[in-house]
Amino acid sequence: MKLKHILSYKDDSDLNAVVYGSSDIDIVGISNDSRNIRRGYIFAARKGVKVDSNIYIEEAISKGASAILTDNGETAKRLIGRNVAVVVVRDALKAYAVASKNFFNNPADKINVIGVTGTNGKTTTTFLIKSILEDSGRRTGLIGTIDYRIGCDIAYSKNTTPDVYELNEMLDDAVRSDIGYCVMEVSSHGLTQDRVYGISYDAAVFTNLTRDHLDYHGDMEKYYAAKKKFFLEILLKSAKKQKFALINNDDTYGKRLILELKKEKDEFNDNKSKVTLITYGLNKDSDISAQNIVFSKDGLKLDIILPDEKEIMGISSKLIGSYNVYNILAAASVAYALSIPGRHIAAGIQSLKSVPGRVEKVNIANAEAPTIYIDYAHTDDALARVLSVLKCINGGRLISVFGCGGDRDKGKRPLMGKHSSNIADITIITSDNPRSEDPLKIIKEIKSGIKNAVFVDIDVDKNTLQLEGGDHVCVIVEDRAKAIELALSVSRVGDAVLIAGKGHEDYMIIKNNKYHFSDKEEVLKYYENRI
Numbered sequence: 001m002k003l004k005h006i007l008s009y010k011d012d013s014d015l016n017a018v019v020y021g022s023s024d025i026d027i028v029g030i031s032n033d034s035r036n037i038r039r040g041y042i043f044a045a046r047k048g049v050k051v052d053s054n055i056y057i058e059e060a061i062s063k064g065a066s067a068i069l070t071d072n073g074e075t076a077k078r079l080i081g082r083n084v085a086v087v088v089v090r091d092a093l094k095a096y097a098v099a100s101k102n103f104f105n106n107p108a109d110k111i112n113v114i115g116v117t118g119t120n121g122k123t124t125t126t127f128l129i130k131s132i133l134e135d136s137g138r139r140t141g142l143i144g145t146i147d148y149r150i151g152c153d154i155a156y157s158k159n160t161t162p163d164v165y166e167l168n169e170m171l172d173d174a175v176r177s178d179i180g181y182c183v184m185e186v187s188s189h190g191l192t193q194d195r196v197y198g199i200s201y202d203a204a205v206f207t208n209l210t211r212d213h214l215d216y217h218g219d220m221e222k223y224y225a226a227k228k229k230f231f232l233e234i235l236l237k238s239a240k241k242q243k244f245a246l247i248n249n250d251d252t253y254g255k256r257l258i259l260e261l262k263k264e265k266d267e268f269n270d271n272k273s274k275v276t277l278i279t280y281g282l283n284k285d286s287d288i289s290a291q292n293i294v295f296s297k298d299g300l301k302l303d304i305i306l307p308d309e310k311e312i313m314g315i316s317s318k319l320i321g322s323y324n325v326y327n328i329l330a331a332a333s334v335a336y337a338l339s340i341p342g343r344h345i346a347a348g349i350q351s352l353k354s355v356p357g358r359v360e361k362v363n364i365a366n367a368e369a370p371t372i373y374i375d376y377a378h379t380d381d382a383l384a385r386v387l388s389v390l391k392c393i394n395g396g397r398l399i400s401v402f403g404c405g406g407d408r409d410k411g412k413r414p415l416m417g418k419h420s421s422n423i424a425d426i427t428i429i430t431s432d433n434p435r436s437e438d439p440l441k442i443i444k445e446i447k448s449g450i451k452n453a454v455f456v457d458i459d460v461d462k463n464t465l466q467l468e469g470g471d472h473v474c475v476i477v478e479d480r481a482k483a484i485e486l487a488l489s490v491s492r493v494g495d496a497v498l499i500a501g502k503g504h505e506d507y508m509i510i511k512n513n514k515y516h517f518s519d520k521e522e523v524l525k526y527y528e529n530r531i
Contacts, residue, residue: 003027003067003085006042006102015095020076021085025066030099030165039064042099046071046092049193049216069095097197100165107171108200109239111179114334115196117186117230118207118248120382121327122160124319125207127355128331129183132348136340141174143167143184145376146356146504151177161190164197171199188213188226196230200239203337204230205246205330209253210381214409224253231257232264236275243275244337246330250281278307278337280329288333290325297371297393300324304332306342313342318353321389357503359386362523369527370396370495372488374519376503378405378432380415383500387423396494400424401487402501403432403480404442406509413442414449421453424498426490427474430483432501433509439478450474458486480508484522499523 004023009015028040034056037043043060045053045068054075057068067085070076071092079086089095101108114129116122123145133140142149145160150173161184162170174182186204190196209224217223231245245261248254258279265275280288293302299318302325306313317328328349335345354360362372371394377383383402391398400420404413420427429446431439447455453472477483487497499519508517 001027001103003042003087006030006099007087008102009098015098016090017095018088019085020080020088021067023085025085027066027103030096030103032096032163032165034060034063037063037065040066042067042069042087044069044092044096044099045075046096069099071095091194093194094197097164097194100168101198103165104168104172106200106239107168107175110175111171112181112202112338113171113199114181114183114203114205115186115199115201115230115234116183116205116207116330117188117191117227118205119210119212119379120385121207121323121330122185122187123376124324124327124355124358125205125330126183126185128327128349128352129334131352132331132335132340132345133181133183133338135348135351136335136344138181139177139179141170141179141182143170143182145185150174150182151179159190159195160185160187161195164195167195167199186230188223189216191226191229191234192217196234198237199234201235201243202238202240203244203246203334204235205334206231206248206251206254206257207326207330208248208251210379211412211415212379212409214411215407224256227253228257228260231261236265241274244334245275245277246333246337247277247279248281248326248330249279249283249286250326254279254281276337278333280333281326288329288336290329293322293325295320295322295389295393302328304329304345306336311342313346315346316350318350319355320359320393321386323385323389357505359389360503360520362520364523364527366527366530368493370399370488370491370493370497372497372523373499374503374523375498375500376505377402377500378502380412380419383416384419384423386500387420387498390496390498391423394494394496396492396496397425398423399426399428399487399491399495399497401428401430401483401497401499403430403434403439404446404501405433406435406437406439406442408435410445413445417446417449418451421450421472421474425472426487427453427472428483428487429474429476430480431478431508432480433507435509436511443476443478447474447476480517480519481522484519485526488523488526 003025007017030042032044037060043065054072069087071089076086076088116125126144130140130142147157148155279286287307289305290302301316304313332345357376360374377386429443453474455474502519506518508515
């Protein structure tokens with residue numbers, strides 16, 4: 001494709017490109033990583049969170065880059081006159097996004113794209129939507145935290161929301177594979193870094209907003225602003241004729257977003273582009289709501305009430321907990337917006353048995369084993385929710401194993417300690433991707449939030465634990481494998497063990513090294529060794 005075609009955009013203010021050199025040259029690829037540059041590529045240099053990739057321009061040129069895209073005027077001046085086209089733009093991140101979608105001929109315009117954002121529930125909601133769409137006969141791709149699924153191709157997820165060039169490439173693959181729908185998780189990092197800029201969405205879902213990623217965003221207002229951008233910028237600018245915003249009406253930030261979107265869309269809407277707002281929740285003023293909710297350890301049942309109140313769908317699901325009621329309502333709202341018949345909504349929800357690492361029950365062929373769950377809960381709100389659910393549906397003791405990631409929001413650490421010690425009968429604090437931090441320092445910060453529990457010492461090698469001294473007991477075991485082993489060794493039939501924080505992840509990051517580690521594998525290994 002010619003450079004001049006890659007740079008074309010209907011709203012020049014978003015690109016505002018000035019080209020020094022020929023714009024009639026052929027481009028065979030684009031990357032913002034100099035290590036990926038090949039002959040005939042555009043190197044998109046931009047200032048990132050930690051690194052300004054403008055410093056790698058010379059490396060990109062040496063590897064054969066045909067064009068350099070930058071918003072650094074001084075850098076551009078030094079390159080003018082050399083054997084490379086220089087594209088100077090107002091915003092390199094947005095320009096990179098525009099160039100990427102143009103390079104693949106705007107694939108999002110050719111299929112139905114559904115995005116789900118929020119702190120908790122994104123992964124489960126996308127799995128539910130995919131299940132519903134596929135039950136209705138619609139071929140559907142999935143892009144999210146666990147993996148990227150386009151047709152028969154499944155790739156390990158590097159980021160919840162991929163790089164914008166990779167995203168457009170996946171959407172192009174979907175178009176070429178005759179896949180008509182793609183449902184994806186949209187992270188706050190992806191929104192802030194314009195990884196979904198220029199993508200034409202048909203539907204945008206807001207699940208909830210609770211404390212997370214404050215190490216990156218700084219505070220809740222900036223975190224909310226990132227999520228709001230998905231609706232007030234990305235969705236409103238989508239090229240689709242009919243667009244839907246599906247928002248949780250029970251969430252505090254959801255209510256705020258509803259009001260702001262109503263005001264903004266009334267000003268933005270015209271005859272060519274319309275956004276329809278659909279709210280969901282347990283509040284009676286929600287467009288889509290639920291009643292007759294029944295919880296059990298085997299799943300949940302509920303009736304979903306659609307906007308016209310003429311159709312009430314009976315839903316049965318293997319998913320557990322009140323939070324999954326909201327995930328189900330979100331998925332049903334998307335399906336309703338896309339005119340999916342109710343029978344497919346019910347069947348699609350019922351057919352989803354579980355989501356990897358999301359309150360995932362580990363099947364153990366051992367009559368003496370407790371019920372063991374693996375979950376991705378790594379925020380104070382998520383941990384409190386899943387522990388509360390397990391406490392309600394489980395008749396025995398509840399044992400919690402968790403840690404907090406290093407180089408991440410430190411404010412949630414004492415809160416997670418507080419919630420676990422208040423809800424679980426036994427809390428085992430351990431490591432979880434300590435990265436550059438000292439694991440024991442992280443554990444100490446978790447411990448600072450624990451006020452109403454008794455700390456006891458153990459002999460890790462013998463896995464002995466004295467539980468006398470209080471209703472709630474806390475133990476510190478830095479080694480995560482040994483922490484899991486301890487939890488299983490002191491448990492008994494009727495207990496529930498929650499191993500939280502990593503979920504589907506199969507690695508541990510210590511310092512600059514990434515090691516293979518899987519909570520699920522550790523559980524299975526423990527029982528294999530007991531046979």
